[in-house]
Amino acid sequence: MKSLEELEKIRKQAQEALKVREGQKPVRIVVAMGTCGIAAGAREVMTTILEELAARSLSDVSVTQTGCMGLCEQEPLVTVEKPGQPAVTYGNINAERARRIVAQHLVNDAVVGEWVVATKR
Amino acid sequence: MRFYRAHVLVCAGTNCSLKGNRAVREALIREIEGKGLGEEVKVIETGCFGLCEQGPTIVIYPEGVLYCRATVEDVPELVDSHLLKGRRVERLLYREPTRPVAVQTVPELDYFKKQVRVVLRNCGIIDPDSIEEYIGQGGYTALAKALAMKPEEVIAQVKASGLRGRGGAGFPTGLKWEFGRKAPGGVKYVVCNADEGEPGTFKDRLILEGDPHAVLEAMAIAGWAIGANYGYIYIRGEYQLSIQRLERAIEQARRLGLLGQNIFNSGFNFDVEVRIGAGAYVCGEETALFESLEGKRGEPRIKPPYPTDVGLFGKPTVINNVETLANIPPIITRGAEWFRTLGTEKCPGTKVFTLTGDIVNEGLIEVPMGITLREVVYEIGGGIPNGHKFKMAQTGGTSGGCLPEALLDVPMDYDQLAAAGSALGSGALLIMDDTHCIVDVARCFARFFLHESCGQCIPCREGTLQLYHLVDGITRGTGTRQDLELIERLSRTMYVAPLCPLGQTAPLPIMTTLKYFKDEYLAHVDSRVCPTGTCRALATGHAAD
Numbered sequence: 001m002k003s004l005e006e007l008e009k010i011r012k013q014a015q016e017a018l019k020v021r022e023g024q025k026p027v028r029i030v031v032a033m034g035t036c037g038i039a040a041g042a043r044e045v046m047t048t049i050l051e052e053l054a055a056r057s058l059s060d061v062s063v064t065q066t067g068c069m070g071l072c073e074q075e076p077l078v079t080v081e082k083p084g085q086p087a088v089t090y091g092n093i094n095a096e097r098a099r100r101i102v103a104q105h106l107v108n109d110a111v112v113g114e115w116v117v118a119t120k121r
Numbered sequence: 122m123r124f125y126r127a128h129v130l131v132c133a134g135t136n137c138s139l140k141g142n143r144a145v146r147e148a149l150i151r152e153i154e155g156k157g158l159g160e161e162v163k164v165i166e167t168g169c170f171g172l173c174e175q176g177p178t179i180v181i182y183p184e185g186v187l188y189c190r191a192t193v194e195d196v197p198e199l200v201d202s203h204l205l206k207g208r209r210v211e212r213l214l215y216r217e218p219t220r221p222v223a224v225q226t227v228p229e230l231d232y233f234k235k236q237v238r239v240v241l242r243n244c245g246i247i248d249p250d251s252i253e254e255y256i257g258q259g260g261y262t263a264l265a266k267a268l269a270m271k272p273e274e275v276i277a278q279v280k281a282s283g284l285r286g287r288g289g290a291g292f293p294t295g296l297k298w299e300f301g302r303k304a305p306g307g308v309k310y311v312v313c314n315a316d317e318g319e320p321g322t323f324k325d326r327l328i329l330e331g332d333p334h335a336v337l338e339a340m341a342i343a344g345w346a347i348g349a350n351y352g353y354i355y356i357r358g359e360y361q362l363s364i365q366r367l368e369r370a371i372e373q374a375r376r377l378g379l380l381g382q383n384i385f386n387s388g389f390n391f392d393v394e395v396r397i398g399a400g401a402y403v404c405g406e407e408t409a410l411f412e413s414l415e416g417k418r419g420e421p422r423i424k425p426p427y428p429t430d431v432g433l434f435g436k437p438t439v440i441n442n443v444e445t446l447a448n449i450p451p452i453i454t455r456g457a458e459w460f461r462t463l464g465t466e467k468c469p470g471t472k473v474f475t476l477t478g479d480i481v482n483e484g485l486i487e488v489p490m491g492i493t494l495r496e497v498v499y500e501i502g503g504g505i506p507n508g509h510k511f512k513m514a515q516t517g518g519t520s521g522g523c524l525p526e527a528l529l530d531v532p533m534d535y536d537q538l539a540a541a542g543s544a545l546g547s548g549a550l551l552i553m554d555d556t557h558c559i560v561d562v563a564r565c566f567a568r569f570f571l572h573e574s575c576g577q578c579i580p581c582r583e584g585t586l587q588l589y590h591l592v593d594g595i596t597r598g599t600g601t602r603q604d605l606e607l608i609e610r611l612s613r614t615m616y617v618a619p620l621c622p623l624g625q626t627a628p629l630p631i632m633t634t635l636k637y638f639k640d641e642y643l644a645h646v647d648s649r650v651c652p653t654g655t656c657r658a659l660a661t662g663h664a665a666d
Contacts (some may be wrong), residue, residue, distance in 0.1 A: 014257025023183060
């Protein structure tokens with residue numbers, strides 16, 4: 001170790017990985033993971049979201065799962081919660097659509113209207 | 122870098138190890154892999170959370186949900202419900218005796234509400250085997266900062282913080298460093314005293330297990346401050362996990378150049394070595410520790426000269442306790458003024474206590490200096506179990522004193538506990554309920570010192586023997602009032618005559634029991650009655666009920 005900058009570099013990297021342990025973040029993505037959700041491909045949606053977040057270094061987002069929301073027909077369901085905005089639930093999500101949700105809704109703040117099944121204040 | 126949506130932290134402290142944490146961790150990894158969650162969920166071994174009574178403890182982030190007393194059989198449900206379907210497993214949540222609703226997350230717990238974590242800042246949060254995680258929490262920035270300062274400035278900051286040695290004696294750390302700095306001589310040493318031998322104390326063990334780098338970083342800072350290039354950690358051989366973690370931490374620090382030559386391009390060299398003790402209580406005494414470290418029989422030296430002038434291998438040596446050292450990095454990064462906002466005026470900062478005995482929540486806690494025993498026992502400790510009453514608390518381990526219920530409101534710091542006739546000592550808090558006979562308890566203390574006296578000086582060798590026989594006689598029904606007087610006279614001699622604190626403090630616990638529970642002693646010698654029915658040679662106090 002020769003300089004503070006070198007230490008800072010390691011610190012920043014490790015800090016990103018440790019962010020999960022700071023508790024729930026204001027921005028959350030909730031994937032419905034009941035039997036219905038998993039059968040419809042929620043698992044793949046979840047891993048795609050994690051990959052996409054890692055690729056974009058978006059560590060300030062909590063990714064959690066929940067049980068069946070009662071709308072099994074539209075599974076996989078993904079809800080995006082951002083502070084000060086209504087929570088948006090998307091239906092019939094697959095890996096490709098999950099990527100677009102991250103890019104459009106999370107990064108650019110533009111709700112992807114065509115797949116929205118519900119919004120909640 | 123991988124991004125995991127959930128981190129599962131399993132306590133890997135010694136206390137949880139006794140409850141099968143390893144099997145639980147292995148089962149968790151198997152189950153998570155089996156469910157195909159290995160890419161999303163990371164399992165981490167971490168240091169002690171402090172809630173040892175409830176072990177093995179597991180915390181799942183990002184929610185921060187705390188699960189207690191989890192067994193291998195619980196693992197499939199935990200993974201299936203919590204990690205797969207996002208439903209909490211209600212039956213494994215912690216239930217506080219005072220509240221009907223289960224506690225969900227760590228910060229909600231009454232146990233943690235009064236705690237302030239400075240020394241334990243990383244315990245239960247980071248993986249102690251990962252230097253990257255320590256750095257991620259701001260680790261080694263204090264060393265970088267210190268190396269940019271003059272050694273005198275570092276010492277001035279430690280002095281200004283008012284930090285006092287946490288091994289038990291409470292000597293001002295900054296002053297000790299200054300003596301070390303000013304001592305003439307080219308070769309000097311930094312020694313970390315991790316020979317934690319006080320019965321009921323296990324804080325240093327859990328600090329080293331949970332955050333070994335904090336101690337290494339502090340030792341390097343101490344080395345820079347006093348002008349030493351080499352440090353030794355003298356640790357008990359029983360502390361296998363601490364030793365293993367320390368060895369790994371030293372290796373990692375060397376790999377990143379945080380120990381070794383020319384650290385941070387400052388021209389400063391520092392390295393650390395772990396030396397293992399063979400288990401003698403007296404080796405916790407600093408000069409006996411040096412003797413043992415030098416490969417000789419562990420017997421205390423005559424003081425003065427003090428270690429800062431003539432210490433290890435005859436060289437000027439600064440020796441600090443594990444907890445003292447763990448306080449150093451935050452003092453350097455956050456400043457002396459911040460440190461002084463915690464605790465009392467004469468004893469700033471926090472104190473780590475190990476809570477054991479007849480108490481609901483046994484474990485490891487860190488609280489501001491000056492907190493009362495009542496707050497610790499009833500608010501953090503959850504009170505006395507099984508419907509019994511509080512009888513006494515022994516503070517500071519076996520060489521500390523016993524406090525009765527009337528003194529529950531004494532603020533706990535070095536000076537105020539000493540004024541109450543006890544000692545803060547190493548931070549052990551042994552709580553006893555009303556089923557214990559005070560004379561029998563005193564006999565156990567006397568026996569301990571008889572066994573641990575190194576035998577070098579006569580007042581201690583003979584004194585501890587006589588003390589034991591006097592107290593033992595009382596429990597056997599042969600004691601008299603004259604014996605009580607003899608105990609007092611012997612104690613007065615022993616407070617001053619022995620060479621080292623072992624002998625000097627040996628009478629303290631016994632004298633405090635005699636002072637605060639005189640009636641119970643008198644029942645033994647006058648009426649030949651043991652009120653609790655513990656001493657079998659005597660009539661039991663219950664017979665009249």
